[in-house]
Amino acid sequence: MSALLEAPAPSLELRQTQALASTLAPARAARRIVSGAQRAPLPSPARSASSAPSPSRSAGEDDASAEASRAARVLITAAVEVLLGLRAPNQLDRWTEPDLMDALMRRAGLAQRRSGEARRRGPVVRSVHTQPTANGDCEATVLLECGDRVRAAAARLIPRREKWVLASLEVI
Template identity: 55%
Template sequence: MPAGKILARAPRTSAERRRWDRLHFQTELSRQWARSRRCRPATPRLRSDMPDPRRHAARVVTAAAEVLSGHRPVDHLARWTTPEMFEALARRSGLSQRLPGSSASRTRPRARHIHTQFTLSGNCEVAVLLDDGPRVRAAAALLVPRRGRWVMSVLEIG
């Protein structure tokens, strides 16, 4: 039984008229991280046992964009994301699959440019330009070292 009545109304603003964007993604995790982040100059501290963050960031952010666009199942990201991030991606990809009348674009998103910067805490902030065919998008992610590998804990795609 529905929780309330659904009222049909005309959109009032241009933002309401805009189509729903599959790849636009921002979680409460990224909002909390942005509030708690302090701007301090960082010196790179890459441990020798950690893999190259640029290659890993390109793979993980591209895979997340493929999950959001419907080209890849969300289970592929289980090992490379924190549990909170995986849950947010799974919820969002499930929502985009249930949208009526919209299908995934033919071209898969791919990384065009990757920029990494290390924080004082040893994490790695990543900025990626994603090309998904008709648009080029910016993505930001935070990679955290866990057990000798990088794990994505925050993702925002514009």
């Protein structure tokens, strides 16, 4: 009879699949239609949903997310400066994967030959959004203001020896 009361533990594979599904497609709350009901007040701009701590996240996860966000801001800005010819590419050698570094070096050579005008101001970060992946990497999107243009950059950051390293970069 005791064998009937004990349920088998779910397999590790099932837990990983559920965690992956939850990060890819967040569940939506069901809508209820109630006649005559008043809407709840919207949150004030001073406290947005992104600044409020999530009850499911621990303090360690928030610290890791903040660290990934800071790394994304710095690394992507530096990479865009290299692409614009404002920074030497060898400054990113320790912070990028070898394949990406080769691509940045090629592109930086083109930018330095093309930019004969006076030095201009570097890119200004408008916003940074990071999302951890199931395998521990981090995907980041950054909006940058480069003079009179706004550019979007998407990157994948991977943890290497207690620091974030830029593995891939797409700039539009």
